[in-house]
Amino acid sequence: DIQMTQSPSSLSASVGDRVTITCRASQSISGYLNWYSQKPGKAPTLLIYAASSLQSEVPARFSGSGSGTDFTLTISSLQPEDFATYYCQQSHTTPRTFGQGTKVEIK
Amino acid sequence: QVQLQESGPGLVKPSETLSLTCTVSGDSIVSYYWSWIRQPAGKGLEWIGRIFTSGSTTYNPSLKSRVTMSVDTSKNQFSLSLSSVTAADTAVYYCARVKPGVYGGLDYWGRGTLVTVSS
Numbered sequence: 001d002i003q004m005t006q007s008p009s010s011l012s013a014s015v016g017d018r019v020t021i022t023c024r025a026s027q028s029i030s031g032y033l034n035w036y037s038q039k040p041g042k043a044p045t046l047l048i049y050a051a052s053s054l055q056s057e058v059p060a061r062f063s064g065s066g067s068g069t070d071f072t073l074t075i076s077s078l079q080p081e082d083f084a085t086y087y088c089q090q091s092h093t094t095p096r097t098f099g100q101g102t103k104v105e106i107k
Numbered sequence: 108q109v110q111l112q113e114s115g116p117g118l119v120k121p122s123e124t125l126s127l128t129c130t131v132s133g134d135s136i137v138s139y140y141w142s143w144i145r146q147p148a149g150k151g152l153e154w155i156g157r158i159f160t161s162g163s164t165t166y167n168p169s170l171k172s173r174v175t176m177s178v179d180t181s182k183n184q185f186s187l188s189l190s191s192v193t194a195a196d197t198a199v200y201y202c203a204r205v206k207p208g209v210y211g212g213l214d215y216w217g218r219g220t221l222v223t224v225s226s
Contacts, residue, residue, distance in 0.1 A: 095168060
């Protein structure tokens with residue numbers, strides 16, 4: 001299985017901050033990388049697919065980059081509704097695998 | 108707007124079979140891949156497998172010996188069975204649609220249903 005490792009596991013940030021989360025794959029996955037956010041008690045929602053493509057209706061403050069094994073999710077200006085846990089997922093190979101999550105908390 | 112809804116027993120006894128159904132509304136189930144994902148309380152996401160509407164399946168090898176997925180296009184539903192369950196199978200189970208195209212991604216999710224394995 002392809003292992004997905006996110007860093008950091010958690011972070012504290014303020015509204016308006018620029019936030020960056022990284023995801024590393026244990027082998028090359030080209031651009032087959034997706035990002036999700038999840039709020040407590042809710043299902044995950046797709047933010048970014050194909051490493052850098054913004055899912056429909058997702059605010060433009062979210063962006064993704066990377067290829068191969070190293071990927072980044074950036075929130076350009078953190079909003080109150082962005083406090084959540086973020087997961088990366090590879091869709092290069094089955095079984096699909098997720099990172100362990102990054103919890104973004106209010107400072 | 109595509110909507111998914113999981114249904115099934117919330118409590119299953121150890122060694123028995125967990126059975127869930129996902130009902131899709133707002134679009135036809137045909138010609139898409141559909142997935143099941145689970146999440147134990149306070150933990151991360153685990154991909155269980157996927158099914159195409161032709162009936163073709165791919166399962167997570169870690170669960171493959173116990174998992175069966177099926178699809179009923181006439182009812183716009185797909186289903187999950189997980190046999191010989193233990194407490195380790197206690198989790199919120201989600202169904203989701205695989206985004207059309209090469210790169211995948213899960214673009215529509217059900218709200219999730221908690222399944223507890225306990226006697």
